[in-house]
Amino acid sequence: xRDASPVFSxxxxxxxxxxxxxxxxxxxxxxxxxxxxxxxxxxxxxGTKGPPVLPLDAHGWENRFNIDPAALPGESWxxxxxxxxxxxxxxxxxxVLLALFIGLAVYFNVRVDxxxxxxxxxxxxxxxxxxxxxL
Amino acid sequence: MIDxxxxxxxxxxxLGPAIIVGLSLVLFVVxxxxxxxxxxxxxxxxxxxxxxxxxxxxxxxxxxxxxSFLGMAGMIYLHGFSSLSFVIGWxxxxxxxxxxxxxxxxxxxxxxxVDLIGDRYDxxxxxxxxxxxxxxxxxxxxxxxxxxxGLIIAWxxxxxxxxxxxxxxxIVTGYVxxxxxxxxxxxxxxxxxxxxxxxLVPLFFIANRAGYLPLVPQLGYGxxxxxxxxxxxRAWYDPTFTAPFAGGSAYTFIAVAFTLMMGTxxxxxxxxRFYTVRNERDARWSVVWGLLFISALYWAAPAYAVxxxxxxxxxxxxxxxxxxxxxxxxxxxxxxxxxxxxxxxxAIAAGFSTTAxxxxxxxxxxxxxxxxxxxxxSAKPRQRIQIARLTTGxxxxxxxxxxxxxxxxxxxxxxxxxxxxxxxxxxxxxLGVWWGRVTRQAATAGLVTGLALWVFTSWGDWYGxxxxxxxxxxxxxxxxxxxxxxxxxxVVVTLLTRAPGEEVQALLRRLHGIxx
Numbered sequence: 001x002r003d004a005s006p007v008f009s010x011x012x013x014x015x016x017x018x019x020x021x022x023x024x025x026x027x028x029x030x031x032x033x034x035x036x037x038x039x040x041x042x043x044x045x046x047g048t049k050g051p052p053v054l055p056l057d058a059h060g061w062e063n064r065f066n067i068d069p070a071a072l073p074g075e076s077w078x079x080x081x082x083x084x085x086x087x088x089x090x091x092x093x094x095x096v097l098l099a100l101f102i103g104l105a106v107y108f109n110v111r112v113d114x115x116x117x118x119x120x121x122x123x124x125x126x127x128x129x130x131x132x133x134x135l
Numbered sequence: 136m137i138d139x140x141x142x143x144x145x146x147x148x149x150l151g152p153a154i155i156v157g158l159s160l161v162l163f164v165v166x167x168x169x170x171x172x173x174x175x176x177x178x179x180x181x182x183x184x185x186x187x188x189x190x191x192x193x194x195x196x197x198x199x200x201x202x203s204f205l206g207m208a209g210m211i212y213l214h215g216f217s218s219l220s221f222v223i224g225w226x227x228x229x230x231x232x233x234x235x236x237x238x239x240x241x242x243x244x245x246x247x248x249v250d251l252i253g254d255r256y257d258x259x260x261x262x263x264x265x266x267x268x269x270x271x272x273x274x275x276x277x278x279x280x281x282x283x284x285g286l287i288i289a290w291x292x293x294x295x296x297x298x299x300x301x302x303x304x305x306i307v308t309g310y311v312x313x314x315x316x317x318x319x320x321x322x323x324x325x326x327x328x329x330x331x332x333x334x335l336v337p338l339f340f341i342a343n344r345a346g347y348l349p350l351v352p353q354l355g356y357g358x359x360x361x362x363x364x365x366x367x368x369r370a371w372y373d374p375t376f377t378a379p380f381a382g383g384s385a386y387t388f389i390a391v392a393f394t395l396m397m398g399t400x401x402x403x404x405x406x407x408r409f410y411t412v413r414n415e416r417d418a419r420w421s422v423v424w425g426l427l428f429i430s431a432l433y434w435a436a437p438a439y440a441v442x443x444x445x446x447x448x449x450x451x452x453x454x455x456x457x458x459x460x461x462x463x464x465x466x467x468x469x470x471x472x473x474x475x476x477x478x479x480x481x482a483i484a485a486g487f488s489t490t491a492x493x494x495x496x497x498x499x500x501x502x503x504x505x506x507x508x509x510x511x512x513s514a515k516p517r518q519r520i521q522i523a524r525l526t527t528g529x530x531x532x533x534x535x536x537x538x539x540x541x542x543x544x545x546x547x548x549x550x551x552x553x554x555x556x557x558x559x560x561x562x563x564x565x566l567g568v569w570w571g572r573v574t575r576q577a578a579t580a581g582l583v584t585g586l587a588l589w590v591f592t593s594w595g596d597w598y599g600x601x602x603x604x605x606x607x608x609x610x611x612x613x614x615x616x617x618x619x620x621x622x623x624x625x626v627v628v629t630l631l632t633r634a635p636g637e638e639v640q641a642l643l644r645r646l647h648g649i650x651x
Contacts, residue, residue: 007634008571008643015649025234036227036396037389044385054214054375054382061451064373069364074216074379085357087364087377093219094437095353098430101230105423108234112419116648 017119024111028104035100043089047074148293152476156291159329159480160306163487166325187417189324191424194408196327196488198225198429200276201283202549204330204485207433208464209457211440215375217382222433224392226426228399233422236400239568239646240409241418247496248406248560249504255567255642257635258575259509264582266504268559269403273497274534276552277490281538284486290459291479300538307487308531311494312524326488331431333481337465337474338435338442344468345442356438359445370449387612391550394614398553401560403500404492415648439464494534498527550611551593557614558585562621570629571640577628584624588617 006014013019050073056064069075081088086095185193203225210218243251249269253262284307285300292299338352348355362369364377375381380388399405409418443460444452446467456463461482465475502523507514514522563581566573592613595604608616 006640008640008647010569013647013649014644015647018647018649021647028230028234032227032230036223036392040379040385040388043379047379050380052217052381052383053378054217055454056375056451058451064375065367067374069374069378072375072378072381074381074385079377079379082361082365083357084354085359085361087360089379090216090219090360090377090437091357093216094222095434097223098226098433101226102423102426102430104230105233105426109419109423112238113416116416 017115020115021112024108028108031104032101035097039089039092043074043076043078046078047076048072149291149472149476151471151473152291152479155473155476155480156288156483159484162325162329164306164309185411185413185417185421187412187420188424190408190412190417190421191426191428192327193323193411193488194405194421194425195428195432196323196330196484197404197408197492198425198489199327199330199432199485200489200549201280201287201482201486203432203436204334204482205283205459205461207436208439208443209460211437212443212460213452213454213457214382215373216377216379217388219437220383220388220391221395222436224395225399226429226433227392228396229422229426229429231396232400232405233419235565236406236568237409237418237422238415238648240406241412241415242646242648244410246407246410246503247499248401248403248564249500250508251406252560252563252567252578253504253508255639256563256573256575256578257639258579261563261575261578261582262504262509264579264586265560265563266500266509268555268582268586269500269504270497270530272401272403272552272556272560273493273500273530274537275548275555277493277497277534278537279549280486280490280493281534284483284490285538287479287482287486290462291476297539300535303483303486304531304535304538307490308494308528308535311491311498311531312527323488323491326484327428329484330481330488331428333477333484334432334461335435337468337470337478338438340470340474341442341446341464341468342438344470345445347442347445352438352442353434356441359441363441363444371445371447373444376444386607387609390607390609390612390615394550394557394612395553397557397561397614397618398555400565401556402553403496403556403560404489406560406564407496407499408492436461443467494527494531497530498523501526501530548610551589551613554592554611554613554617555585555589558589558617558621561614562618562625566622566625568643568646571643572634573625573629574632574635576632577625580628581621581625585617585621588620589613592617 006012008014010022013022048071050071052073053060079087079089083091207218207221207225210221240248240251243254245251245254247269249262249265252265253259281300281304284303285296288294288299288303289296294302339349342352342355343349345359347359359371360377363371363373365374366372379385383391409421412418412421439461443456443464446464447456462475462478465478502519502525506522506526507519559582562585563578566581567578592604592608593610595601595608596610
């Protein structure tokens, strides 16, 4: 049933250059996923369990001084760490993660630029013919 | 996002803000008219001559909507940490977009998102379905923008909401018709400056008034946040604000962020932007610039939320104030009225730039993808531009009519546009670009499944009140459930159907720069 021509895929991209690019992509997606979701999962795993309480009604607002912070959902030793005033989880999510996304984008572009330069000078990529011949 | 204006902000004509906004509107129209184009390349893809920095600015202003400009701070003000899911959701998708799609879209070198999937799958059915999805996304997204523009014009000029919406809609639709993408991008560069300066500059003065490191308020508000979390001696003490899941569960946080990120990969007005640059390197680097420019606003939005809470002392935060908290913060800091008006002008710029991008992509889907590619392939270029201008006008009018009587839950409708993009164009594009085995039948099945799931989850959340849908796949955050289902359907159908031939493999090698 399959066509005779080699099928492009992540496993068989048909070029060493693209194969190396795919490794960068895998690394970036891993860091992206861990940074974005892994941290939240850790917060959930070690934090206090309970239903959301916001938004507070007028009575809840008046009584906020009597709330035990440790009993609020997601609170843990991690959320009590402050850095330059910020609770750690806020600093990570609202500040550092955005910088991480930018850093990942810069890293990817620098590496791909280098790959393209190498490929155009013929240093690393023997071309599609060699790769397709392996399939 | 904005359903009503706080009473103290809603009435009267405000001269300073009116002059600033009036000048901004004149500037948009002048830039649009002076950038008027006559060619098809110019109308749709700005003659493919935009550099990475201006394209990054255009990406940012295209992205930063009224919802981001005003609503982001408002959501954080009301719900605290849990609303940071929007901050990472509206930025993290660009990192994924960069590595999976940016260069490939530029190398494809046509006009629209639907061009790519239409050619990749070589199917009129995929073409039509893709165009329909694009139109729906552009439509629902734009309704909220028109509503936001109408509310801000109403606030500044003291006009009736309906008249304000008509005025705003007429101007934004007019300049897209006149100028096409070249004018839109030039305007979006101007609009980025007009939205980011009014957003950042007042923040220094607000932080100064509140007494928190005014030189770098994006860091200075951390001290206020710490006091809010730990210092019960402060009037603004509220430990629920920083508690991770006090405003929503961990699942909801992840579902919102994931949906917004994956939706980014399927939004047509974002995808179209990558046809406008000179080469694939510029496409990649414009993502970096775009992300940086977007983050400049998203780093500052939480500061507005926290400083507004500090400045209002022990008053309870309410949804009414949350809608316009960036403007409220300026009032609370006792900034001059004209200075607060700058923020309003910025909000107008944000609404205009996003709406222009959406209008362009929606009109392209009707005139380019449906009319020319499917119905009338023999149409001449001049005729195509005329049809494009006509469809822009018709679409703008239809959106304006909807915005006059907006749905009750605008924020959820905007979120549902991301859910739709994440369940349809995102998997069809990503799998299509990275797996040569995916067939046209799989793409059709994926688009139909994604559309059906989106309709079902939207109905189940808003009308049917289906409990498990509201919990696991709410309309504005359903991709965590729907995207894996669509991918599974596409994989199964692919494996059951005949693999595409050499033409598709050659296209993919070109998209990845192998045969370049």
